[in-house]
Amino acid sequence: MKLMEGFDSNYRYILVAARRARQLQGGAPPVIETGSRKPCRIAQDEIKAGKVKWLIPEIPKSAVDAATETLDKAFGPDA
DSSP: OOOOOOOOOHHHHHHHHHHHHHHHHHOOOOOOOOSSHHHHHHHHHHHTTTTTOOOOOOOOOOHHHHHHHHHHHHHHHTT
16 A cells, blocks of 8 residues: 555554544544445545644653653752
8 A cells, every 4th residue: 555645554554544534533533525325435525625633642751751850950960
């Protein structure tokens, strides 16, 4: 399967399409005109049209990284 434009992996594309399809199944209105009535196909068409926005959440720092960063700010990295 070819990588969809704007996505870093096919897996992420599937996750975004599945989440949007669930929204459509839950009653959200489609944001484009489409001939399909299937939520999965509508979600794919919306993504292809550039109407679905998504972002990759930041991964939280581990406790060790956060503590190291705090100590470096307080005492300097060479302490």
